[in-house]
Structure formats: C-alpha cells, structure tokens
Amino acid sequence: MPFPLYLLAMAVFAMGTSEFMLAGLLPAIAADLDVTVGTAALLTTAFAIGMTVGAPLMAGLARNRPGRSSLFGFVLAFLAAHAVGAVTSSFAVLFATRAIAALANAGFLAVALTTAATLVSPDMKGRALAVLLSGTTLATIVGVPAGTLLGTLLGWRATFWAVAALCLPAAIGILTRLPAHRGHQDAADRPGLRSELARLKSPRLLLVLLLGALVNAATFASFTFLAPVVTGTAGMGELWVPVVLVLFGAGSFVGVTVAGRLSDRRPGLVVAVGGPLLLSGWGALAVLAHEPAALLCLVFVQGALSFALGSTLITRVLYEAAAAPTMAGSYATAALNAGAAVGPFVAATTLTTAAGDTGPLWVSGLLVLSVLLVAWPLRRVIAAGRSSEVLS
Structure with missing residues (x-):
C-alpha cells in the first residue's frame, strides 16, 4: 500500500478518537455542564449530523482544489474546534x-476516501479502505480508551486538548509527504458536479448506502452507551470502561482487516456470514450484559462483526459510485454518519424504559435485523463483487 495512505490513516486516527471518545466521557460532561446523560449524548448526534450534511457539501466545495491543501485545511479547522471545546463552560x-469539528472531519474523510481509492489499482479499493479505516479502529483501541482514562484522571477537557495535539503531526505529515496533486482525473476529464450528483439516482447505490447507514446506526446505538452498561448493568468500576472500549476497538481492527481482504472479491460471503452472527451477538449481549466475562467477550466479537459488515458495505458504495470520482467518498461518509446520528438518538429513548441500560443493545439488534430483511431479497446486487459472486 502507498505510504500516503498511512498518512491519511494517521489523521483519521485523531479524528476517530474524537468521534468515539464521548462514549466514555458522557457522564463526566453531563455532570460538569449540568445536563442529563441523554442530553449530553446529543453531542454525538450533532457530530454525526454535521458529518452527514458536511460530507457532500465539503466535498463539493473542495472538488476543484488540490487535495493536499484541502486535507490540511480540514485538519487545522478540526484542531481549532477542539481547542475551543476544551475551554468552554x-x-x-x-x-x-x-x-x-464534524464539518471539518466530513470534508477530510470525503476527500480522503476518494484520494485513497485513486492511490491504488481499481480492483483494490477494499484494501485501501481497510488501511484508511484502520485509523478509526486504532482510535478505538488506543485513542478512545486512553482519552477515557485521561478524562477519568484529569477531567474530560484534558481529552479534548489531547485530540487537538494529535492533529499536529497529522497535519505536518499531510503537508510534507502527501503528493500535491489530487490523485483523480484532471478537471477537464472528470464528470461535472451535476453528473456526479445524478449518480445518486442509481437504485444499486442507494441500496448499499441504506444498508451501510443501518449497520453503522446499530454500531453507534450500542457503542455510545457502553459506559452505562459497564458500570451499571455489569456492576464494574469506571476504570473498566476503557478496557471494554479497547476490546471493542481490537475487534473492529480485526474485522476491518479481514473484510479488507474479502470485500473486493467476496462481499456476499461477508454479508451472508457476518449479518446473522451480528444480529445474534447483539441479542446475546443484551441478555448476558450483567455477566462481566460474557460482556468482555461479546464486545470484542461485536466490534469485529460490526466493522467487517459495515466496511464491506461502504466498499460497495465506492464501487457503485465509481462514476462520481470526486463525490464518491462523500456519499460513503454521509451514509456512515447518517447511521451514527440515528443510532444514538433512537437508543437514547430506551434508557428510560424498562430495558434500561441494555435498551441500546436491543435497538442495535433490531437495526441489524432490518438490514437482513432488506438485503436478502436483493442479495445478488450486494454480492456483485469483481468475481460476480452471488449470495446463496
């Protein structure tokens, strides 16, 4: 894989740390700013909505600018937003x-996804996406747990400062080592913006966008509220929260790495095997969350399955949107974050029901069930990888 891909992954690591870190900081933020945990969870929703709206908007504004300067500007804006967030009351x-910060992240990821796909041969988009998303998974393994621990010891504001600091080496690396050219066709050769937007009329593209959004909604519905499950339902101490987040992140790294090897040629296999297992896993976690040993094992498994299935569907987005070379990344980003916005919002409504802290886990299961119900009749479309594999 080209070295610039790893520079992009470094920036994704910093941004992923910020995106996921609230899962372990919500109780502290709520107490400090005198709001409920449910209200504090709106910070996750705001971030996801900003990324959903910002992905196509920022990609459209940046499509005629050099990729390196756009990516560098997005990282600096992200840094500034976290510095302000760290000092506000x-x-x-x-x-x-x-x-x-979400707008900056959306712009960066939309351009980075498009750039990553053009840095490799056309039949290796899945592997390129796996490298890029490894920044996110490593954020859940290292960045988020470290941020949660830092927040526990020094307060949540220290975590915001740490994210701002993480942006500096990423920005320097992008500015000094990423090629100055954008990486896709010259302006004279690539389709116009209207033509690229018209690609959204494709039923095949809309299908994989919907399924990718639903899987990510299921992932975020539970991930956002893991801390209450750990400290409440399982009765474990606060210092176990970063441990659980590490396990989820380690699973996600395994899942996205394995899926990166399969999503180009055998997407149907990932969906056929991973979908039912993911559905079963959320139900099992909801039932067994009070058992610490079961919780720790299932969190790892669910992280792997969630990211394997989600990254495979997003890889299908890049294939289906190949005729939109500057906007394909924004479509994938919007799908991911539409799900990330809806998932926690729906899950939060269950916290005050009889389901309590395990409500979000049941929501995740229902969302994955909806994916399987939609995907099964249309499995030939989803499984149409390079090898024209079909689900059977």
Whole structure:
C-alpha cells in the first residue's frame, strides 16, 4: 500500500478518537455542564449530523482544489474546534464546536476516501479502505480508551486538548509527504458536479448506502452507551470502561482487516456470514450484559462483526459510485454518519424504559435485523463483487 495512505490513516486516527471518545466521557460532561446523560449524548448526534450534511457539501466545495491543501485545511479547522471545546463552560458552545469539528472531519474523510481509492489499482479499493479505516479502529483501541482514562484522571477537557495535539503531526505529515496533486482525473476529464450528483439516482447505490447507514446506526446505538452498561448493568468500576472500549476497538481492527481482504472479491460471503452472527451477538449481549466475562467477550466479537459488515458495505458504495470520482467518498461518509446520528438518538429513548441500560443493545439488534430483511431479497446486487459472486 502507498505510504500516503498511512498518512491519511494517521489523521483519521485523531479524528476517530474524537468521534468515539464521548462514549466514555458522557457522564463526566453531563455532570460538569449540568445536563442529563441523554442530553449530553446529543453531542454525538450533532457530530454525526454535521458529518452527514458536511460530507457532500465539503466535498463539493473542495472538488476543484488540490487535495493536499484541502486535507490540511480540514485538519487545522478540526484542531481549532477542539481547542475551543476544551475551554468552554457552555453546553451550547460545546455543541457548536462538535458541529464545526464534524464539518471539518466530513470534508477530510470525503476527500480522503476518494484520494485513497485513486492511490491504488481499481480492483483494490477494499484494501485501501481497510488501511484508511484502520485509523478509526486504532482510535478505538488506543485513542478512545486512553482519552477515557485521561478524562477519568484529569477531567474530560484534558481529552479534548489531547485530540487537538494529535492533529499536529497529522497535519505536518499531510503537508510534507502527501503528493500535491489530487490523485483523480484532471478537471477537464472528470464528470461535472451535476453528473456526479445524478449518480445518486442509481437504485444499486442507494441500496448499499441504506444498508451501510443501518449497520453503522446499530454500531453507534450500542457503542455510545457502553459506559452505562459497564458500570451499571455489569456492576464494574469506571476504570473498566476503557478496557471494554479497547476490546471493542481490537475487534473492529480485526474485522476491518479481514473484510479488507474479502470485500473486493467476496462481499456476499461477508454479508451472508457476518449479518446473522451480528444480529445474534447483539441479542446475546443484551441478555448476558450483567455477566462481566460474557460482556468482555461479546464486545470484542461485536466490534469485529460490526466493522467487517459495515466496511464491506461502504466498499460497495465506492464501487457503485465509481462514476462520481470526486463525490464518491462523500456519499460513503454521509451514509456512515447518517447511521451514527440515528443510532444514538433512537437508543437514547430506551434508557428510560424498562430495558434500561441494555435498551441500546436491543435497538442495535433490531437495526441489524432490518438490514437482513432488506438485503436478502436483493442479495445478488450486494454480492456483485469483481468475481460476480452471488449470495446463496
């Protein structure tokens, strides 16, 4: 894999740390800013909505600019938003900084996904995506647990400062080592913006966008509220929260790495095997969450299955949107974050029901069930990889 891919993954690591870190910081933020945990969870929703809306918007604005300068600018804006968030005492201001950071993250990821796909041969998009998303999975393994631990010891504001600091080496690496050219066709050769947007009329593209969004909704529905499950349902101490996040992240790294080897040629296999297992796993976790040993094992498994299935579907987005070379990444980013916005919002409504802390786990299961119900009649479309494999 080309070295610039790893520079992009470094920036994704910093941004992924920020995106996921609230899962372990929500109780502290809620207490400090005098809001409920459910209200504090709106910070996750704000970030996801900002990325959903910002992905096509930022990609459209940046499509005629050099990729390196666009990526560098997005990283600097992300850094500034976290610096402001670290010093504010207002929930409204913190909410606004999360939205601004999301726009910067959306722009970066949309351009980075497109750039990553053009740095490799056309039949290796899945592997390139796996390298890029490894930044996110490593964030869940290292960045998020470290941020949670830092927040536990020094306060949640210290974690925001740490994310801002992480952006610096990423920005320097992008500016000094990423090729100055954008990587895809010259402006004279590539399709116009109207033509690229028209690709969204494709039923095949809309299908994989919907399924990718639903899988990510299921992932975030539970991931956002893992901390209450650990400290409440399982009765474990606060220091176990980063341990659980590490396990989820380790599983996600395994899942996205394995899927990267399969998603180009055998996407149907990943969906056929991973989908039912993921559905069963959320139900098992909801039932066994009070058992610490079962919780620790199942969190790892669910992380692997969630990212294997999700990354495979997003790889299908890049294939189906190949005729939109500057906007394909934004479509994938929007799908991921539409799910990330909806999942926690729906899951939060279950916290005050009889299901309590395990409500989000049941929501994840229902979302995966909806994926399987939609995917099964249309399995030939989803499984149409390079080898024209079909699900059977």
